[in-house]
Amino acid sequence: MKKLLGIAVLGFLLTNCTVKYNVVGKYEEFNEVFIGTVNSDLMTGTAVIEVETVPSKMKCNGNSRITFIPASNYFIPGYCTGQKGVATLMCSLTGRVEGTFTATSCTKGYGTGYDKKGRMFAFTFGLKEEEAKVEIAKLMEQSKSKPKLPIYEPEKVRKKKGYSTGTGFFISNDGHMITNYHVIRNAKSVKVSIEGKEIDAEVISQDKANDIAIIKVDTPVKNSIPIIKSNKTDVGEEVFTLGYPLVDVQGKELKATFGRVNSMSGLQDDIRLMQVDVPIQPGNSGGPLINSKGEVIGIVTATLDSIVTLYKKGVLPQNVNFAVKSDYAFPIISNITSEGKSGSKKDFSEWVKKYRDSVKMVIAR
Helix, strand or coil, X not given: CCCCCCCCCCCCCCCCCEEEXXXXXXXXXXXXXXXXXXXXXXXXXXXXXXXXXXXXXXXXXXXXXXXXXXXXXXXXXXXXXXXXXXXXXXXXXXXXXXEEEEECCCCCEEEEEEECCCCEEEEEEEECHHHHHHHHHHHHHHHCCCCCXXXXXXXXXXXXXXXXXXXXXXXXXXXXXXXXXXXXXXXXXXXXXXXXXXXXXXXXXXXXXXXXXXXXXXXXXXXXXXXXXXXXXXXXXXXXXXXXXXXXXHCCCCEEEEEEEEECCCHHHCXXXXXXXXXXXXXXXXXXXXXXXXXXXXXXXXXXXXXHHHCCCCCCCCCCXXXXXXXXXXXXXXXXXXXXXXXXXXXXXXXXXXXXXXXXXXXXX
């Protein structure tokens, strides 16, 4: 669910000047209202944005920049009307949101944006404190009869629906699987969907700090996936994942998404994570990050909430997803024998065919 996009406006011929002002907005079809601040550098046309929403209390932060300056702005010092820009934020519950804006002065303007699911929001920036309070009250009144913004949080979903879902993959032919810790956190029972049936799974080991869990089902497995340490992985390497994102919306068929490794570190240079641009959604949590040799080099996390599980604080860079490096699974799988064998490079379509039965939906209740 996406948050408002913050925004900053540049006054082209101004001297170096940083100003702070309010931004408020709302989702068009939901009852989510947001308010925040924009710290704008009028000289560079960039800004830092911080936002919090009501009622979900979702926190968002990111940046904006000017992308278009009308010719008239170059001849009138301090004149910013008509400038346009873009803003990108990462939100604690919904991930990335993007928006565009138009300036009506050097510190005021309006815009619209969309979250990853295409849900639209609108915002206004440059309001004084009292003006912002009045606008928020008006937006709250307008939005109170609208439905809540859907946010996928496994534990909350579990309490409301009685269950939540994630992804897991076999690492041994004895039925051992890896998934994310947050997928099964505080669950009373864990099951794995195999050929349309829910099979009981035993929780073997949990690593809360690294968001990894090992579960096991008593069923024969034909193709476990080999897992290797990620120290030979290169930035730019092509990777893919298999999983079960947003099953209530996208259905229960296995989904494959593809991308590259962007960095071998994560938040605040955390060496436990790698940054990837493989598209992932809630429900992909616990899925394998696989290279062109058919080897697991990481465990995907599906939402920003998954990342927050790993970290007490920190700010997400823009336009990124993360996977826990496979290295951090080895301490808790040392006694598990993997029959999966690494191979030579193949087209991803071949690995998808081979491993489609090795990746299963994990159901926590």
